[in-house]
Amino acid sequence: MKKQKKRTGECHDCNEAKELIARYVGGDEDEELARRVLLHAQTCAECATLLRSLERLVHYCSEEPNQEMPATVRRDLWVTTRREPQDEDIECRECTEVGGLISERLCGELDHESTKRLILHAQSCPNCARLLRALMRLVHTLQMEPPIEMPPVVRSELWVKIRCEIHTKRK
C-alpha cells in the first residue's frame, strides 16, 4: 500500500516533467525548460533514468542511423517505457481508489466527506470527470425511461391462463 502511494505520488509529480523531458530531448532549446528538467532529474530517479535513456536514444538515432540499436539502449528504453505508464494509465492508477466512489455516488450512498473527495479529484482529473458525467447522464436517462405499456392482448391472454389455472385447481 505504502509502495503504491509513493509511486502514485511520483507519477503525479512527474506528469508535467515528462512533457518537459520530451520537449527537451526533442530539441527545444529554451533555457528555463532545460533548467527545470535538470532540476527535476536531480530529485527523481525515475525521470533521471528516462531522461538518460531518451538522450542516448536521440544521440544514437542522430549519429549512427545505420547501426543496429545497441542492446543497452534498447534495454534502457524498454525498461523505462515499460515502467512508465501512459497518461491514461497514470490517471487510472491514481483513480483506482477514488474510482470506486463513482459507483457509490451513482447509488446515492456516498457520505459527505467522500463526495467532497470525489469532486476534488474530478476537478483535477478529466478522465474521471468525463466518466462521472457520462454515467450520471446514463443513470438519469435509464431512470427517466417510462414504463412499457402492457398491450391489452397480453393482459387478456394472461388472465385467460390464470383463470384456467384457478379453475383446474378448484376441480
Added chain:
Amino acid sequence: MPEHKQIAVAPLPLPVPDDVLVRRVQAGNTEAFEELVRRYERKVYNITYRLMGNEQDASEALQDAFLRAYRFINKFQFKSSFFTWLYRIATNVSLSKLRKRDRLHTVSLDQPVNEAGDLPFEIPDVKYGPEKLMKQRELRAAIQKSVEELPEDYRSVVVLRDLEGLSNEEVGKVLKLSVAAVKSRLHRGRLVLREKLVSYL
C-alpha cells in the same frame, strides 16, 4: 359566529398488504391471488419485456411467472417480500427462456423491423414535436437494444435497479446476490451501456 360545517371525509381504504393476500391465497382464496396479479402484472411485464426484448416472449414469460407463483405459493415462507419472490420467478423464467431462444436462434415476429427499431405500443405524447418524439423513440429503442446486448449477469441487475427502480438490497434479494455483488455488476453494466449509448448521452 358562523358555524363551520364539519364535512365527514371517509378515509381511503388502505390496500391490503401483500403478506395478508398471500396468506389468503394459501388458505384457498383465489380472489386474493387475482388481486396480487392486478397489483404486479404491469411491473412483471416490464421486467420480462426488458429482459426478453419483444412482446411475444415477454408475454409468455409473464404468464409462466404468474402460473408458477400460483402453483408454488404454498411454499412461500415469508422470508422475503412477496414482490422480490415474484420478481425472482419472473427473472429466472425470462433468463431461462432467453437461453433457450439463443440456442435456437429464432427471431420473433415482434422484433423491430426497421433500423430505427420502433418499439411497439408507443403512445405519442402531444407535448413533443415530431423531431423530439423521433429522438425519444430512437433513444428508447437504443436503450432496449443495448440492455438486451448486455451480458446476462449485468442485464438483470441493470433492469431491476435502473429501469424498475429497485434498491440494491431488493435486487440482491431477487437475484440472490450480495449487495456488493449487485453494486459491482451494476457498475460494470453501466460502463458497458455508457459505451453503447455514447452518442445519445
